[in-house]
Amino acid sequence: MxxxxxxxxxxxxxxxxxxxxxxxxxxxxxxxxxxxxxxxxxxxxxxxxxxxxxxxxxxxxxxxxxxxxxxxxxxxxxxxxxxxxxxxxxxxxxxxxxxxxxxxxxxxxxxxxxxxxxxxxxxxxxxxxxxxxxxxxxxxxxxxxxxAKRRFVFQGEGTPDKLRVGQTYEFRWEPATEVPGPVEALLLREGGRAPGQLAVTQDGVKVRLPIPANTPQANHTLTLGAxxxxxxxxxxxxxxxxxxxxxxxxxxxxxxx
Structure with missing residues (x-):
């Protein structure tokens, strides 16, 4: 795993x-x-x-x-x-x-x-x-x-395959008729062994998470879970x-x- x-x-x-x-x-x-x-x-x-x-x-x-x-x-x-x-x-x-x-x-x-x-x-x-x-x-x-098939759906401008350091991004849980929580966000650099946990702000089905300014510029896997x-x-x-x-x-x- x-x-x-x-x-x-x-x-x-x-x-x-x-x-x-x-x-x-x-x-x-x-x-x-x-x-x-x-x-x-x-x-x-x-x-x-x-x-x-x-x-x-x-x-x-x-x-x-x-x-x-x-x-x-x-x-x-x-x-x-x-x-x-x-x-x-x-x-x-x-x-x-x-x-x-x-x-x-x-x-x-x-x-x-x-x-x-x-x-x-x-x-x-x-x-x-x-x-x-x-x-x-x-x-x-x-x-x-x-x-139901549950999803985290990317919100706002841009696409979820390219995120910028220092920016905050929003995802939405579907189906919107249920509220999960708390949502956890982990960011793992390609080839890395220990993921970093991101600070998540949650408002019902809406989840906001920042990409820290010191995040290495590289390929990563972001995992959202709840x-x-x-x-x-x-x-x-x-x-x-x-x-x-x-x-x-x-x-x-x-x-x-």
Whole structure:
């Protein structure tokens, strides 16, 4: 992963896998009804990375069950299915795992959907409805207006591929119906290893950032990123639901006098 990537992006790109101690590495197949006392965590990842635009998980919606700290590891039964707005999701059953060299650990039961960012950009903003089913129960999660391609759009004169030292530039978050925050801006010189963090002034969906006067005149990558909580209208079949939406976007540019 690029050294400019923030901690928030690193977490968002993860598979929402929690590894905790469990009963001797044992696995118990459980129905959705038996997992009704668990919580769900969702993550919508929308990472437009100039270096690796097709990175695995960059445009993904994941729903993950919590892991208990005692007892055997839970695993989805074979008849569990999941859909996002009617489209099939990938089911990861979970269970005992040795990921990271830890024996006797539990891996979350989870489902995910890799969406097409270009298609979401063409389509109108809409709700995300996730439904898991088996012979015993139905679990539903509905997020209002979460199905959207998020963008930072350059505002004002000029173009975002050529920024001048000492100048301040404005970007606008879309869709404008939601307010992210706080927005983080990182500037990494071509061939550099440590990005510099820019001072950001945010007013709702509008973001202003200065290019410091001492910025080297060279090619750079500007990364803007922010997260926000979705508006949940339904969470049924489990104890609770929570999560976040994360978007970051790269601009490859030249810093000029």
């Amino acid at each position: 690029s050294p400019r990537r923030t901690v928030g992006a690193s977490l968002a790109l993860g598979a929402l896998v929690a590894l905790t101690g469990c009963g001797g590495g044992e696995t118990k197949v459980m129905s959705l009804a038996e997992m009704a006392d668990r919580s769900l965590t969702y993550a919508l990842t929308d990472v437009d990375d100039a270096e690796t635009p097709d990175a695995q998980g960059a445009h993904r919606f994941t729903v993950s069950y919590s892991v208990t700290g005692d007892g055997p590891c839970s695993r989805f039964a074979d008849d569990v299915t999941a859909t996002l707005n009617g489209a099939a999701m990938t089911v990861v059953p979970g269970g005992a795992s040795s990921v990271g060299g830890r024996s006797g650990a539990c891996e979350n039961s989870r489902v995910y959907f890799n969406y097409d960012p270009e298609a979401w950009g063409r389509e109108p903003v809409g709700d995300i409805t996730v439904q898991l089913q088996d012979a015993t129960s139905t679990v539903r999660l509905v997020l209002q207006n979460a199905k 997260d926000l909580s979705g508006v949940m209208s339904e969470c049924s079949g489990v104890a609770s639901c929570s999560g976040a939406i994360y978007h970051s976007q790269d601009f490859v540019l030249s810093v000029v006098p």
